[in-house]
């Protein structure tokens with residue numbers, strides 16, 4: 001069977017081409033592509049739930065086989081797989097060491113671990129009003145229980161956020177800044193994250209960056225990645241661009257917050273979201289009066305980890321690494337340009353925010369309904385309200401499995417639905 005590495009290598013080193021992808025990469029996705037065909041659907045919701053490789057099923061089955069055959073002997077292979085997962089994500093986002101990546105089952109779980117590590121009982125959080133619902137809801141719930149005070153940074157009239165507005169909201173009273181690298185509703189990339197990080201640190205605040213729409217989309221690890229950018233904490237997950245399905249997420253931590261094993265120094269960042277895997281010498285069963293944490297990122301582990309997590313994420317991460325995020329990004333931008341032109345030539349004006357992530361927008365006052373009608377007509381998209389509150393957008397995200405012919409066909413179908421009746 002062709003390996004992911006061999007398939008990617010067979011395309012050669014240059015820019016990705018549709019021919020190369022169809023010949024070498026599409027066969028790795030026979031099941032997902034058969035599904036699209038059976039549903040008679042052009043799948044453009046790749047920004048929502050990425051299409052899985054065939055190998056994902058084999059990897060998960062392999063993890064289960066270990067259980068059946070080796071029973072508790074499976075643990076060491078399962079833990080090796082977890083180490084491999086942490087190393088892959090660290091390389092993807094530019095963290096200096098594998099243990100700086102802490103497996104989580106949701107990005108929101110990673111965020112809560114940080115909230116619950118801050119020294120203040122009710123930290124002051126500066127967050128944009130464009131954070132994903134999971135984060136937004138968590139903050140509102142903490143605020144309701146008086147476990148946080150939140151300053152919300154609003155978008156402008158067009159729904160765009162500006163780094164300067166976030167910087168201006170940060171004061172000496174701020175404990176934590178929560179900001180998305182790319183805003184989920186619009187794909188807008190917050191360009192000057194460096195300025196936000198600098199402002200947070202100038203006021204002794206920490207920053208959490210939500211990279212769900214940039215990890216695997218932008219070549220984050222170039223030029224030192226998240227460590228070089230100085231981002232204290234980042235959250236992300238694999239069910240979109242890295243094709244790992246729900247449940248395989250992570251929190252990553254800057255190496256300046258990683259400590260030697262032992263009792264956490266008073267006032268330092270250590271989290272209440274903990275469990276026996278965060279203990280120094282987990283299997284020694286010691287119970288010192290002062291809890292002793294494991295070294296580095298392991299201090300942020302919790303209870304017994306979900307052992308399928310690294311297996312469901314492995315093939316997708318392997319593919320992204322084998323092809324290279326830079327090449328994927330360049331190809332996606334070309335596909336977006338093709339789709340935008342296909343829409344424009346049929347009288348639909350897409351909204352192209354610069355810079356943006358992997359998807360483009362078509363504004364529509366009832367975008368949810370439009371997306372439902374598109375689905376019925378054979379184009380799978382989704383829709384989100386604009387952060388301005390004034391309109392909504394259908395989100396369309398091509399990926400390496402979409403052909404140019406599909407993009408034209410999707411534009412044609414959309415034009416048919418939008419045409420005046």
Ligand SMILES: Cc1ncc(COP(=O)(O)O)c(C=O)c1O
Pocket residue numbers: 105106107108109132134135180182183184210212213237249
């Ligand atoms: C920006 C962003 N953050 C987080 C998530 C997912 O959050 P959680 O893993 O807490 O469900 C999503 C899902 O679409 C997202 O778009």
